Amino acid sequence: xxxxxxxxxxxxxxxxxxxxxxxxxxxxxxxxxxxxxxxxxxxxxxxxxxxxxxxxxxxxxxxxxxxxxxxxxxxxxxxxxxxxxxxxxxxxxxxxxxxxxxxxxxxxxxxxxxxxxxxxxxxxxxxxxxxxxxxxxxxxxxxxxxxxxxxxxxxxxxxxxxxxxxxxxxxxxxxxxxxxxxxxxxxxxxxxxxxxxxxxxxxxxxxxxxxxxxxxxxxxxxxxxxxxxxxxxxxxxxxxxxxxxxxxxxxxxxxxxxxxxxxxxxxxxxxxxxxxxxxxxxxxxxxxxxxxxxxxxxxxxxxxxxxxxxxxxxxxxxxxxxxxxxxxxxxxxxxxxxxxxxxxxxxxxxxxxxxxxxxxxxxxxxxxxxxxxxxxxxxxxxxxxxxxxxxxxxxxxxxxxxxxxxxxxxxxxxxx
Amino acid sequence: xxxxxxxxxxxxxxxxxxxxxxxxxxxxxxxxxxxxxxxxxxxxxxxxxxxxxxxxxxxxxxxxxxxxxxxxxxxxxxxxxxxxxxxxxxxxxxxxxxxxxxxxxxxxxxxxxxxxxxxxxxxxxxxxxxxxxxxxxxxxxxxxxxxxxxxxxxxxxxxxxxxxxxxxxxxxxxxxxxxxxxxxxxxxxxxxxxxxxxxxxxxxxxxxxxxxxxxxxxxxxxxxxxxxxxxxxxxxxxxxxxxxxxxxxxxxxxxxxxxxxxxxxxxxxxxxxxxxxxxxxxxxxxxxxxxxxxxxxxxxxxxxxxxxxxxxxxxxxxxxxxxxxxxxxxxxxxxxxxxxxxxxxxxxxxxxxxxxxxxxxxxxxxxxxxxxxxxxxxxxxxxxxxxxxxxxxxxxxxxxxxxxxxxxxxxxxxxx
Numbered sequence: 001x002x003x004x005x006x007x008x009x010x011x012x013x014x015x016x017x018x019x020x021x022x023x024x025x026x027x028x029x030x031x032x033x034x035x036x037x038x039x040x041x042x043x044x045x046x047x048x049x050x051x052x053x054x055x056x057x058x059x060x061x062x063x064x065x066x067x068x069x070x071x072x073x074x075x076x077x078x079x080x081x082x083x084x085x086x087x088x089x090x091x092x093x094x095x096x097x098x099x100x101x102x103x104x105x106x107x108x109x110x111x112x113x114x115x116x117x118x119x120x121x122x123x124x125x126x127x128x129x130x131x132x133x134x135x136x137x138x139x140x141x142x143x144x145x146x147x148x149x150x151x152x153x154x155x156x157x158x159x160x161x162x163x164x165x166x167x168x169x170x171x172x173x174x175x176x177x178x179x180x181x182x183x184x185x186x187x188x189x190x191x192x193x194x195x196x197x198x199x200x201x202x203x204x205x206x207x208x209x210x211x212x213x214x215x216x217x218x219x220x221x222x223x224x225x226x227x228x229x230x231x232x233x234x235x236x237x238x239x240x241x242x243x244x245x246x247x248x249x250x251x252x253x254x255x256x257x258x259x260x261x262x263x264x265x266x267x268x269x270x271x272x273x274x275x276x277x278x279x280x281x282x283x284x285x286x287x288x289x290x291x292x293x294x295x296x297x298x299x300x301x302x303x304x305x306x307x308x309x310x311x312x313x314x315x316x317x318x319x320x321x322x323x324x325x326x327x328x329x330x331x332x333x334x335x336x337x338x339x340x341x342x343x344x345x346x347x348x349x350x351x352x353x354x355x356x357x358x359x360x361x362x363x364x365x366x367x368x369x370x371x372x373x374x375x376x377x378x379x380x381x382x383x384x385x386x387x388x389x390x391x392x393x394x395x396x397x398x399x400x401x402x403x404x405x406x407x408x409x410x411x412x413x414x415x416x
Numbered sequence: 417x418x419x420x421x422x423x424x425x426x427x428x429x430x431x432x433x434x435x436x437x438x439x440x441x442x443x444x445x446x447x448x449x450x451x452x453x454x455x456x457x458x459x460x461x462x463x464x465x466x467x468x469x470x471x472x473x474x475x476x477x478x479x480x481x482x483x484x485x486x487x488x489x490x491x492x493x494x495x496x497x498x499x500x501x502x503x504x505x506x507x508x509x510x511x512x513x514x515x516x517x518x519x520x521x522x523x524x525x526x527x528x529x530x531x532x533x534x535x536x537x538x539x540x541x542x543x544x545x546x547x548x549x550x551x552x553x554x555x556x557x558x559x560x561x562x563x564x565x566x567x568x569x570x571x572x573x574x575x576x577x578x579x580x581x582x583x584x585x586x587x588x589x590x591x592x593x594x595x596x597x598x599x600x601x602x603x604x605x606x607x608x609x610x611x612x613x614x615x616x617x618x619x620x621x622x623x624x625x626x627x628x629x630x631x632x633x634x635x636x637x638x639x640x641x642x643x644x645x646x647x648x649x650x651x652x653x654x655x656x657x658x659x660x661x662x663x664x665x666x667x668x669x670x671x672x673x674x675x676x677x678x679x680x681x682x683x684x685x686x687x688x689x690x691x692x693x694x695x696x697x698x699x700x701x702x703x704x705x706x707x708x709x710x711x712x713x714x715x716x717x718x719x720x721x722x723x724x725x726x727x728x729x730x731x732x733x734x735x736x737x738x739x740x741x742x743x744x745x746x747x748x749x750x751x752x753x754x755x756x757x758x759x760x761x762x763x764x765x766x767x768x769x770x771x772x773x774x775x776x777x778x779x780x781x782x783x784x785x786x787x788x789x790x791x792x793x794x795x796x797x798x799x800x801x802x803x804x805x806x807x808x809x810x811x812x813x814x815x816x817x818x819x820x821x822x823x824x825x826x827x828x829x830x831x832x
Contacts, residue, residue: 006654007621009681012589014533020683023512024486035692037479044475051467051697059460062667063453063798070440096439102518102671105691117430135690173428205423238422251478253696255518265425267436274551276451276519279695280669281467382479 029356030391035213035252035333036382038308041301042251043289050288051281058284066277071270073100073278076287081244081258084294088216090230091242093260099269102278104213104257107243108135110269111209111259115173116141121165123175125153127336127372129183129211130364132176144172145367150327152182152189155196162204174209174241175201179232181214184336184365184377186329188218191229198236208232208240213257216249216298218331219306237262246286248333249298255279256286305333308380308388315389316378319396323406333381334360339374343403346373352398357391445772446807451629451668451749452798454724457717458667459705466704467697474700482693487686489516489694492703497660497674500710504632506646507658509676515685518694520629520673523659524551526685527625527675531589532557537581539591541569543752543788545599545627546780548592560588561783566743568598568605571612578620590625590657591617595648597630600752600781600793602745604634607645614652624648624656629673632665632714634747635722653678662702664749665714671695672702721749724796724804731805732794735812739822749797750776755790759819762789768814773807 061067069075078095085091101107108131116122118140124133126145136143144165147157158175165172177197179189189197201208210232220227233242245257255278259269290297309328312335316324320339327336339345345361352359362375380388396406400414407414477483485491494511501507517523524547532538534556540549542561552559560581563573574591581588593613595605605613617624626648636643649658661673671694675685706713725744728751732740736755743752755761761777768775778791796804812822816830823830 006652006678007617007623009623012531012587012623013684014529014531014536017530017684018687020680021487021686023683024488026486027480027484034481036481039476039479042476042479044472047475047478048468048471051471052464055460055464055467059463060455060458062463062669063455063458064443065450065452065668067669068443070442071437072440102695103692113430114433115428115430120430131690171428201423207423207425207428236422252481253478253483253693255691255693255695262422263439264436267439268429268433270437271434274547275521275671277669277671279518279671279698281698281701282695285697 028353028358030387030394031358031382032378032380032391033358033360034379035247036379037248037251037333038301038304038381041304043293043297046293047285047289051285054284054288055281062280067280071273071277072096072098074280074283074287076291077256077283078258080287080291080294081260084216084290085231085244085260089212090234091237091260092234093237097260097263097266099259099261099266099273100278100283101243101257101259101273102275103247103255104211104243104245105131106273106278107257107259108132110272111174111241111243112136112139113272114265114268115207121170121172123158123161123172123206124367125177125182126368127184127362127366128176129178130360132211133367143176143367146175148182148185148187150187152179152187152193153177153197155193155200158197159200162200162206166204171204172206174207176209176211177232178211178213180212180228181218181329181332183214183332184334184360185327186332186334186336188228188330194229194232194235198232198239202236202239210240210242212242212244214248214332215244217302217305217333219302220330221299233260241265246290249294249301250286250290254282254286256282302331305381308385309335311385312378312380312388312392315392319393319409320399320406321408334377334379337376337378339376339399340405341374343374343399343405345376348399348402351402352395355394355398357395357398359395444769444774446803446810447774447798448794448796448807449774449776450795451663452795453664453667453749454717454720454797457720459709459713462709463701463705467701470700470704471697478696483696487689487693488512488514490696490699490703492707493672493699494674496703496707496710497676500632500706501647501660501676505628506650507653507676508650509653513676513679513682515675515677515682515689516694516699517659517673517675517689518691519663519671520627520659520661521547522689522694523673523675524548526688527590527657527659528552528555529688530681530684531623537586537588539574539577539588539622540783541593541598542784543600543782544592545594546776548627549783559592559783562591564598564601564603566603568595568603568609569593569613571609571616574613575616578616578622582620587620588622590623592625592627593648594627594629596628596644597633597745597748599630599748600750600776601743602748602750602752604644604746610645610648610651614648614655618652618655626656626658628658629661630664630748631660633718633721633749635718636746637715649676657681662706665710665717666702666706670698670702672698718747721797724801725751727801728794728796728804728808731808735809735825736815736822737824750793750795753792753794755792755815756821757790759790759815759821761792764815764818767818768811771810771814773811773814775811
């Protein structure tokens with residue numbers, strides 16, 4: 001057998017192909033990034049039993065694409081979604097308006113593929129999910145940032161922006177919003193603002209793309225009636241495309257998420273989903289376990305997450321003192337932090353990595369990167385409380401060494 | 417809550433968006449399409465035990481994206497792939513040259529995304545997998561058909577085509593080939609032709625995109641040494657991107673496939689795989705079951721498939737007589753059939769569907785659709801032997817009613 005160096009691949013790659021991925025070398029010791037979950041909260045025994053039970057009952061149907069349930073996916077998991085979004089988010093749909101996806105990232109890809117082409121306009125919250133921002137940019141679409149305050153998206157500036165675009169003859173393809181546990185600021189949009197937002201987009205004929213990936217993890221309890229308004233989809237289904245996930249409530253390595261939309265939209269998303277179906281065993285498993293255990297599991301998980309958040313806020317306050325402003329979230333798995341404007345967090349990434357610390361620099365979670373150069377996101381679900389305390393302290397030391405800030409940690413004056 | 421009809425979505429969809437998917441209404445009675453498998457061969461009990469064992473051992477790692485194994489996917493399943501392709505296909509790679517994908521369709525998408533842009537040239541076997549043909553067309557790439565004969569791709573015409581393109585200054589981005597159980601003709605490319613093909617593409621600097629989705633299902637036994645040459649990847653790794661799957665050997669509802677490529681290519685595919693990982697539970701399950709049972713399971717499955725093929729060939733000969741020419745495959749799950757040129761199989765799709773029969777019309781499996789207007793593909797893994805006999809007879813009746821062919825079925829002259 002003769003082998004060669006092969007063709008000149010670099011010359012054959014299409015224009016604009018992303019840089020090569022680095023080899024994976026494991027996670028850092030203090031891993032404050034990504035949607036990882038608390039490993040101690042994984043119901044391992046129950047999942048093992050549920051997988052075995054579901055496979056014994058339904059396993060033979062794996063011989064059929066989509067188990068023979070059609071391209072929307074496993075009927076039992078769609079029924080679970082219907083029940084969950086009805087009880088917790090006020091959404092009334094049938095299983096035929098639910099499409100199971102391979103993670104909510106596939107939901108983002110499908111909606112983008114349905115609506116966007118290069119040069120289009122979309123509106124984003126000024127701070128938003130980095131993976132959503134980068135996806136539209138890859139398609140040649142530049143998101144327009146909408147200001148946020150502590151309550152979520154501001155209606156006055158949104159109204160002005162829509163008017164200004166209308167004057168230019170531009171209809172945005174959608175407004176992407178994370179109204180319930182905003183990523184990264186952790187806010188929950190009030191009922192009043194939800195009504196105002198929907199009124200505005202109706203007047204302008206702009207779809208709302210509602211991402212509720214964290215909406216099940218709320219400190220005050222799940223769903224409506226615990227100071228949490230219904231989903232935007234519940235308030236005006238015709239105007240909204242809704243996505244959600246079980247990655248955060250159960251496990252991110254399960255690629256089990258969903259999109260909810262009226263059939264004229266959903267039927268187009270189905271046509272664009274050319275993957276021959278998402279992972280059926282995982283759909284069986286999620287349906288089997290969560291059909292009986294969702295409320296209990298999520299309540300217990302939220303309790304643990306809230307404790308970890310408290311440990312993290314305490315650690316940030318102890319280590320950074322008045323240098324850090326915490327946006328304490330009402331749920332979820334991350335804390336958004338603002339440091340003094342003279343700190344450029346991008347310059348901390350490498351020295352932090354050298355100490356085994358990973359964090360999300362604010363610019364990656366901002367439509368205008370420079371606007372968040374002193375902000376950062378720390379995820380708290382994965383690390384133990386001890387790792388949170390140690391990691392935040394280690395990060396404060398890195399920050400001090402690089403910037404002289406914080407000048408005090410744990411009531412002790414830092415020395416250079 | 418006020419609801420409305422929503423925005424004018426039809427006006428907001430991007431140009432060229434595919435038509436809406438129809439509502440799923442179940443499979444036809446005689447389902448001769450798609451890569452479905454034999455439900456009686458699903459090892460339901462063993463899969464249930466394996467899922468439970470794997471989850472008990474590794475389940476807590478589901479709290480980490482990709483189980484903490486990195487973006488290539490579950491280490492155990494990559495080890496399984498390494499062992500399988502070494503023993504059966506002669507491929508020598510490490511687990512760091514294997515990327516687990518969500519079905520081999522994701523492999524197609526990733527390779528296309530790495531190499532193709534509108535206006536590019538790719539070479540396809542003149543008859544090829546419909547899903548691969550449609551994918552490159554969606555990207556604005558028109559495949560150039562390469563003639564096949566009973567042995568697979570013809571080297572003389574391939575050589576002429578490469579020379580002609582070179583004269584025009586065109587380097588094809590790849591040649592897509594299914595050398596081992598060609599889809600749809602079922603041929604296996606000889607060792608001699610494999611060597612000639614590789615020599616040609618080396619001289620022209622053209623990558624080979626080798627799809628071996630059916631290569632494990634061969635009547636004479638698995639792998640090299642049973643009249644089956646090694647994979648093209650085994651013969652010149654630098655020149656080839658290789659994809660394979662467990663959809664056909666275990667179950668299509670498991671989205672468990674893989675791509676094998678040298679790191680300079682694989683690292684780019686990893687960068688393009690922005691789905692936060694494929695389904696980890698299914699990777700665990702495939703690794704757990706097939707690490708011990710691959711050879712036995714595939715031998716038993718191949719035996720059953722061969723029996724079903726024999727039943728189908730017998731039924732086609734009985735019902736169509738000399739009107740049908742069967743391309744009896746050397747493995748796999750489908751039979752390619754040629755009817756007389758006056759039959760346009762496209763006109764049979766609707767009347768067949770009305771009798772509960774689904775088949776793949778040849779034009780959907782041909783780069784030049786009209787060239788295969790009298791050809792069709794029948795899959796035989798899913799239906800029972802009885803359904804194969806009944807379905808083929810029912811299909812012959814439809815064909816006779818529509819075209820007057822076959823004039824004889826089962827030694828009885830058909831009457832109009």
